[in-house]
Amino acid sequence: MxxxxxxxxxxxxxxxxxxxxxxxxxxxxxxxxxxVRFGEAEQFRTAVYFPELVPDPxxxxxxxxxxxxxxxxxxxxxxxxxxQAATGVTTSRSDEELRRxxxxxxxxxxxxxxxxxxxxxxxxxxHALFGEEAVEGYLESGxxxxxxxxxxxxxxxxxxxxxxxxxxxxxxxLEHIRLTASRQFGQPVRGAVIGRPVExxxxxxxxxxxxxxxxxxEAASAAGFDEVSFLExxxxxxxxxxKSLDDRQHALIVDxxxxxxxxxxxxxxxxxxxxxxxxxxxxKGGTDLDVGVSLHSFMPLMGKDIVRIxxxxxxxxxxxxxxxxxxxFRKQNYRLVAAxxxxxxxxxxxxxxxxxxxxxxxxxxxxxSADAIHRAELNFIEHGLVVDASRDDLDTAxxxxxxxxxxxxxxxxxxxxxxxxxxxxxxxxxxSPQVKARVAAxxxxxxxxHGDPSLGVVSGLAVAxxxxxx
Numbered sequence: 001m002x003x004x005x006x007x008x009x010x011x012x013x014x015x016x017x018x019x020x021x022x023x024x025x026x027x028x029x030x031x032x033x034x035x036v037r038f039g040e041a042e043q044f045r046t047a048v049y050f051p052e053l054v055p056d057p058x059x060x061x062x063x064x065x066x067x068x069x070x071x072x073x074x075x076x077x078x079x080x081x082x083x084q085a086a087t088g089v090t091t092s093r094s095d096e097e098l099r100r101x102x103x104x105x106x107x108x109x110x111x112x113x114x115x116x117x118x119x120x121x122x123x124x125x126x127h128a129l130f131g132e133e134a135v136e137g138y139l140e141s142g143x144x145x146x147x148x149x150x151x152x153x154x155x156x157x158x159x160x161x162x163x164x165x166x167x168x169x170x171x172x173x174l175e176h177i178r179l180t181a182s183r184q185f186g187q188p189v190r191g192a193v194i195g196r197p198v199e200x201x202x203x204x205x206x207x208x209x210x211x212x213x214x215x216x217x218e219a220a221s222a223a224g225f226d227e228v229s230f231l232e233x234x235x236x237x238x239x240x241x242x243k244s245l246d247d248r249q250h251a252l253i254v255d256x257x258x259x260x261x262x263x264x265x266x267x268x269x270x271x272x273x274x275x276x277x278x279x280x281x282x283x284k285g286g287t288d289l290d291v292g293v294s295l296h297s298f299m300p301l302m303g304k305d306i307v308r309i310x311x312x313x314x315x316x317x318x319x320x321x322x323x324x325x326x327x328x329f330r331k332q333n334y335r336l337v338a339a340x341x342x343x344x345x346x347x348x349x350x351x352x353x354x355x356x357x358x359x360x361x362x363x364x365x366x367x368x369s370a371d372a373i374h375r376a377e378l379n380f381i382e383h384g385l386v387v388d389a390s391r392d393d394l395d396t397a398x399x400x401x402x403x404x405x406x407x408x409x410x411x412x413x414x415x416x417x418x419x420x421x422x423x424x425x426x427x428x429x430x431x432s433p434q435v436k437a438r439v440a441a442x443x444x445x446x447x448x449x450h451g452d453p454s455l456g457v458v459s460g461l462a463v464a465x466x467x468x469x470x
Contacts, residue, residue: 013191013227014181015236015461018173018216019046020151020321021258021286021428024458025177025192027185028466033459036181043454044131046258047148048172049138051127060107069109073102108161130176135359139352146355149287149321152259154212155202156324163215170219178224191227192220193465195236195457197260198281233257234264235276236460241424241451243463245269249421250277252412252446254439255457256427258286259321261405263412265420278415282408286429287321289398294318294361296397297389301378302348303341309334317348320358329354340382347381356380360387368394369433395434402438409442424449426456 014027014036024043025036038044062070077098129137138146150169158166181189194216202208213230220228234255241251248270255262261282267275299314300306316322316329334345347353360376367374368391378385413419423443429435431453440448452459 011188011190011226012181012185013193013465014177014189015458015463015465016174016177016192016194017043017233017236017458017461018151018170018194019043019258019428020149020260022046022454023173023177024455025181026455026458026462027181027189028462029185033462034185035455035458036177036184038131038180041131043458045135045148046151046173047131047134047146048150048169048176049129049134049141049144049146051137051141051144060110062106066106066110070099070102070106073105074098077102128172128176130173135355139355143351146352147323148355149259151212152201152287152321153323154215155200155204155208157203157208158211167215167219167222170215171222174220174223174225190225191465192225193229193231193236193461194220195233195461196230197257197283198232198234198262198264198279199260199283201259201283231461231464232262232264232279233260233457234262234279235266236458236464237424237426237451237456238264238266238268238276239274239460239463240426240456241449241460242266242268242274248272250418252416252420252423252443254409254423254425254427254430256285256405256425256429256435257457258428259283260285261408261427261429263408265412265416280408280412280415282404284401284404285427288401289365289429289432290358290362291315291318292397292400293365293389293394294357297364297387297393298357298361298376298378301381301385301387302344303337307337307341309337309345317345317354318358318361320354326354344381344385353380364389365394365398365432369431398432398434402434405435406438406442409439413442419443419446422447422449424451424456426451426453428453 012027014025017024022043023046027034027036035042077093081093134146138144147169150166150173153166178189196213196216200209200212202212204211216230217228234253237255238251238253241253245268249268251266251268253264253266261284263280265277267277295304295314295318299318302314302317303309304311304314313329313332316325319325330349332349334342336342337345348357357378360378364374364376364387368389373388373390376387376389378387423439423446425436425439425448430450436448436450
């Protein structure tokens with residue numbers, strides 16, 4: 001076994017950046033940072049493709065068999081009410097209430113059966129693909145289920161059976177990371193420090209973040225990790241930055257990732273350990289820029305602001321990281337929408353079309369960060385259909401996010417007891433020139449230090465894994 005601080009007993013501990021858009025892992029071996037390689041890359045897109053469909057509660061329909069089960073539950077409930085009445089217990093329940101409760105039971109049993117069938121299917125999970133291969137496999141197959149950015153769903157209210165599916169997806173991603181690391185390092189990887197945002201995307205406030213941690217902990221255990229702890233992502237980036245500072249200083253860490261923006265104020269550098277003073281979080285990130293570009297430059301070709309269709313349906317179509325929104329969009333009927341918009345919307349409802357559109361929007365965002373204009377072809381929607389976007393279009397599309405970022409950093413600045421000596425910028429979305437400029441404008445008198453956009457967080461998590469005693 002390698003002589004390394006991150007090895008404990010018979011197994012290793014690694015740092016895992018389970019990201020919204022991309023994920024990475026690393027360990028400290030012989031005092032040096034060693035990144036886990038996924039093929040030829042040091043990170044992979046946080047996406048998984050299952051050749052078999054993951055059960056969807058929206059697929060539930062009352063077949064004759066399920067209708068018979070429903071009636072049996074209703075009869076049983078009525079019998080119980082009569083028994084209670086005979087013993088002097090009076091409970092009033094309408095037929096509508098009895099049917100609603102019975103339907104809930106039948107639906108739950110159906111989901112449990114679907115989940116068991118999917119879990120036991122050899123093709124379903126053992127043949128899963130990850131990263132870019134997952135997206136390509138989905139687009140080429142014409143079937144199965146692609147799950148992109150599952151982290152975006154951890155903090156939302158979930159049906160118990162849907163939660164099981166989400167845990168199962170997270171388990172396979174973490175198992176993919178653990179097994180890849182074990183093969184690379186030649187020894188079992190059983191422990192991890194997993195990064196977490198200050199504030200998860202959530203529909204339940206603080207309870208959403210608690211649920212997200214529970215999902216990750218449960219998934220990590222099922223994936224074969226015996227020891228797991230969590231570290232806020234900007235604090236991890238602070239540990240990475242700390243290693244590069246000879247002199248002690250107060251620093252501000254700004255981590256702008258795919259799903260969230262996190263800020264940490266810390267005392268770093270020198271021989272002393274890093275001291276984390278305070279964290280701030282904004283549940284917005286790079287995926288919101290992609291949605292903004294899609295809504296501004298692509299959705300007008302689908303009829304946005306032209307046809308009488310609720311605006312939220314275009315948001316649902318653009319939000320490929322949100323499965324419930326995608327399902328809502330695919331359920332819509334656009335047959336009465338006049339050409340060319342009706343046929344285009346129906347084409348966008350086809351399997352894989354929203355994923356292709358999101359890829360085009362993401363490429364447009366990246367290209368316009370360097371080029372003045374960019375043309376995106378949408379032949380998968382309609383032959384000859386193109387989007388011509390300019391730098392001004394990009395600026396308009398991402399301004400809502402930049403405004404929220406500026407507000408968050410203004411709150412941070414007002415909360416600080418004194419201005420820091422430096423601002424360390426990391427996270428995949430920090431590559432954007434517009435994002436860099438907005439951060440710099442919020443702290444014009446402070447040096448802006450550019451960290452590795454992709455690996456700043458995972459490097460700090462690896463350091464934390466090497467220093468944690470379990």
